[in-house]
Amino acid sequence: MPDGDSRRQGRTLRDARGLAEAGLIPPAAEADAARVAQRFAIAVTDQVARLIDPTDAADPIARQYIPDLAELDTAPHEIPDPTADGPFTPVTGVVHRYPDRALLKPLLACPVYCRFCFRREVVGPDGGLLTEAQLDAALSWFERTPQIREAILTGGDPLILSPRRLGAILARLSAIPHIETLRIHTRVPVADPARVDAALLAALEVDKPVMIAVHANHAREFAPEAASALARLARAGIPLLGQTVLLRGVNDSPQALEDLLRAMIRNRVKPYYLHALDPAPGTARFAVPDEEGLALMRALRGRVPGFAIPHFVREQPEGGGKRPVA
Numbered sequence: 132m133p134d135g136d137s138r139r140q141g142r143t144l145r146d147a148r149g150l151a152e153a154g155l156i157p158p159a160a161e162a163d164a165a166r167v168a169q170r171f172a173i174a175v176t177d178q179v180a181r182l183i184d185p186t187d188a189a190d191p192i193a194r195q196y197i198p199d200l201a202e203l204d205t206a207p208h209e210i211p212d213p214t215a216d217g218p219f220t221p222v223t224g225v226v227h228r229y230p231d232r233a234l235l236k237p238l239l240a241c242p243v244y245c246r247f248c249f250r251r252e253v254v255g256p257d258g259g260l261l262t263e264a265q266l267d268a269a270l271s272w273f274e275r276t277p278q279i280r281e282a283i284l285t286g287g288d289p290l291i292l293s294p295r296r297l298g299a300i301l302a303r304l305s306a307i308p309h310i311e312t313l314r315i316h317t318r319v320p321v322a323d324p325a326r327v328d329a330a331l332l333a334a335l336e337v338d339k340p341v342m343i344a345v346h347a348n349h350a351r352e353f354a355p356e357a358a359s360a361l362a363r364l365a366r367a368g369i370p371l372l373g374q375t376v377l378l379r380g381v382n383d384s385p386q387a388l389e390d391l392l393r394a395m396i397r398n399r400v401k402p403y404y405l406h407a408l409d410p411a412p413g414t415a416r417f418a419v420p421d422e423e424g425l426a427l428m429r430a431l432r433g434r435v436p437g438f439a440i441p442h443f444v445r446e447q448p449e450g451g452g453k454r455p456v457a
């Protein structure tokens with residue numbers, strides 16, 4: 132368990148038994164969920180559990196987090212590292228794909244485990260917390276790589292680090308003269324909003340600008356608790372960007388996308404990217420063909436303000452970074 136986890140107010144369901152006892156899956160589905168959990172981690176926070184309607188077999192929140200036996204079937208085109216992090220890793224915990232920016236992955240644990248995750252082969256509750264020596268080596272890489280202008284903290288979810296550890300990382304990155312901006316990719320404001328407390332806000336207060344990219348896929352994720360967490364971040368002067376994965380059964384209609392984008396802008400989140408699904412193992416049930424995604428983008432024109440329309444992009448499997456879907 133990463134440090135800082137004790138700050139959560141509620142409990143997280145982490146196995147098939149817990150999901151069944153909470154009424155999120157029927158008892159008859161427990162064995163199948165347990166089989167999936169042997170390969171891909173489960174975590175459903177109390178915040179997310181409250182958003183799920185267990186009487187709706189097509190609930191778009193449940194679909195994102197509740198395991199399904201189909202995850203054990205890997206389609207021929209699915210690959211373990213669809214964004215090719217591995218070949219672009221100069222030192223453990225760093226991914227350098229673009230000339231001017233690089234990812235720092237201080238841990239590979241998350242508050243929730245999304246069933247469509249592109250890093251699902253590596254994320255998990257026991258996974259990937261960098262040791263002090265590894266973290267030092269990763270930060271040293273940023274210090275000695277002058278072309279890097281932006282450090283992007285991702286994982287896993289950096290906002291489940293303790294504020295002390297997160298603050299130390301941000302402070303050291305902020306002190307690097309050639310680094311101009313810091314960015315954090317996270318699910319925390321919508322999946323575990325109680326973590327956005329005074330200690331976390333204090334940790335985010337460093338000399339360089341910090342931006343937060345919030346991963347959310349459905350309007351219902353912007354519950355009152357999430358709205359409050361986002362308001363706290365916005366009041367702290369942190370620009371908020373929205374990241375969404377286009378997912379079958381979650382947001383694959385003009386109305387669902389419009390509702391999501393409107394929920395974002397009501398909560399001071401500027402829609403940034405709509406990602407085509409990365410072909411991670413066992414995620415085929417979420418795939419939306421590009422033609423359909425492009426039609427959805429066309430449908431959004433005129434339905435929401437222009438500034439609320441995200442870029443529709445796909446990661447290149449060979450590690451070439453994001454490209455517009457066309």
Ligand code: SF4
Binds near residue numbers: 240286
């Ligand atoms: S929070 Fe992000 S990294 Fe973690 S499981 Fe979900 S998509 Fe993957």
